[in-house]
Amino acid sequence: MTDRFDASAAAPGSPAPGSPVSGAPAGPTAAAASGARDVHAFIAGLPKAELHVHHVGSASPRIVSELAARHPDSKVPTDPEALVDYFTFTDFAHFIDVYLSVVDLIRTPEDVRLLTYEVARDLARQQVRYAELTITPFSSTRRGIDELAFMDAIEDARKAAEAEFGTVLRWCFDIPGEAGLEAAEETTRLATDDRIRPEGLVSFGLGGPEIGVPRPQFKPYFDRAIAAGLRSVPHAGETTGPQTVWDALTHLRAERIGHGTSSAQDEKLLAHLAEHRIALEVCPTSNIATRAVRTLDEHPIKEFVRAGVLVTINSDDPPMFGTDLDNEYAVAARLLDLDERGLAALAKNAVDASFLDEVGKARIRAEIDAYTTDRLAP
Numbered sequence: 001m002t003d004r005f006d007a008s009a010a011a012p013g014s015p016a017p018g019s020p021v022s023g024a025p026a027g028p029t030a031a032a033a034s035g036a037r038d039v040h041a042f043i044a045g046l047p048k049a050e051l052h053v054h055h056v057g058s059a060s061p062r063i064v065s066e067l068a069a070r071h072p073d074s075k076v077p078t079d080p081e082a083l084v085d086y087f088t089f090t091d092f093a094h095f096i097d098v099y100l101s102v103v104d105l106i107r108t109p110e111d112v113r114l115l116t117y118e119v120a121r122d123l124a125r126q127q128v129r130y131a132e133l134t135i136t137p138f139s140s141t142r143r144g145i146d147e148l149a150f151m152d153a154i155e156d157a158r159k160a161a162e163a164e165f166g167t168v169l170r171w172c173f174d175i176p177g178e179a180g181l182e183a184a185e186e187t188t189r190l191a192t193d194d195r196i197r198p199e200g201l202v203s204f205g206l207g208g209p210e211i212g213v214p215r216p217q218f219k220p221y222f223d224r225a226i227a228a229g230l231r232s233v234p235h236a237g238e239t240t241g242p243q244t245v246w247d248a249l250t251h252l253r254a255e256r257i258g259h260g261t262s263s264a265q266d267e268k269l270l271a272h273l274a275e276h277r278i279a280l281e282v283c284p285t286s287n288i289a290t291r292a293v294r295t296l297d298e299h300p301i302k303e304f305v306r307a308g309v310l311v312t313i314n315s316d317d318p319p320m321f322g323t324d325l326d327n328e329y330a331v332a333a334r335l336l337d338l339d340e341r342g343l344a345a346l347a348k349n350a351v352d353a354s355f356l357d358e359v360g361k362a363r364i365r366a367e368i369d370a371y372t373t374d375r376l377a378p
């Protein structure tokens with residue numbers, strides 16, 4: 001079975017130990033080589049880590065309709081079927097409008113806890129052992145939820161999820177950039193004040209529209225967050241060009257990039273990402289649903305792999321985009337012509353790029369290897 005994809009993303013020019021470099025001469029496609037084995041079944045059981053998935057954006061249709069029923073003044077449909085049409089976006093701005101209408105449904109600490117616990121259940125169902133969940137606390141505190149009650153709610157759910165599902169959750173707090181420096185200040189305060197910040201917080205991000213929201217203005221806030229021990233993971237290059245990614249790297253000291261889709265337009269940027277092992281949090285279906293990319297076949301993920309960039313697969317806002325993490329791995333398998341070993345390597349990329357401690361990383365890597373060996377045993 002030839003594995004044409006080298007997911008270990010070795011630095012350019014140095015073949016990864018023990019595996020063919022990406023772009024090897026064409027042989028039988030990996031999918032064909034995997035024969036009748038069901039890649040979907042392999043993915044379903046594959047232990048995974050998810051690094052780019054939003055708290056509110058992960059609210060399942062059942063949860064959204066349950067919350068919408070609690071708040072009849074909301075324009076969000078209560079019927080899961082109607083929700084599918086409601087979650088069909090004409091452009092990125094439309095997506096943000098819909099996203100905020102769901103944010104409006106989260107009004108009490110109990111809403112927060114319910115949402116968080118159910119998101120963890122959905123992740124565990126996909127064998128997600130570890131996830132860094134992006135939360136926008138500003139959007140909830142500005143809508144009247146008490147900040148300490150908010151933190152208690154997410155922490156209660158995090159601890160319950162770990163105890164009951166075995167899924168380890170950590171938080172990324174992100175600034176909704178379009179809400180400006182007021183949101184930046186509030187998010188930084190919530191993320192760095194030891195009397196408030198939750199135990200599970202590990203990283204600091206920047207989300208929302210990129211157009212008209214230049215990254216350099218947020219440098220003082222990222223400096224404070226990094227000084228407080230948080231890791232920098234801003235969205236960049238999702239709906240704007242590669243300069244936004246460069247700005248995230250130079251001004252915000254990004255250790256990973258949310259999406260980074262337009263990096264494929266800049267060979268120097270790709271080489272920089274590969275050389276410094278700065279992972280891209282690739283969310284293929286999200287890019288199609290928000291119209292950031294026209295079709296999956298045009299998605300630049302192949303260019304990322306060819307350049308040796310550390311690619312991780314993520315779902316972003318799965319129910320809103322009619323997908324889930326398993327489906328995103330299936331999309332990656334098709335676009336990158338991956339067999340089981342290639343998929344396992346992708347899963348390990350996410351573990352490698354995560355902010356989990358080394359003991360935890362080794363545990364999940366070992367699970368991935370054991371699972372793959374077991375599934376491929378003759």
Ligand SMILES: Nc1ncnc2c1ncn2[C@@H]1O[C@H](CCC(=O)c2cccc(C(=O)O)c2)[C@@H](O)[C@H]1O
Pocket residue numbers: 054057096099100103134135136138139140142174175176177178179207208209235238286290316317
């Ligand atoms: N693919 C995505 N790409 C980018 N972001 C994404 C994606 N998916 C989900 N988000 C989330 O959407 C939020 C958007 C919130 C926002 O823009 C906003 C603007 C003005 C006021 C307020 C408010 O709360 O009052 C909020 C971000 O914080 C981010 O966490």
Ligand SMILES: [Zn+2]
Pocket residue numbers: 052054207235258316
């Ligand atoms: Zn996102």
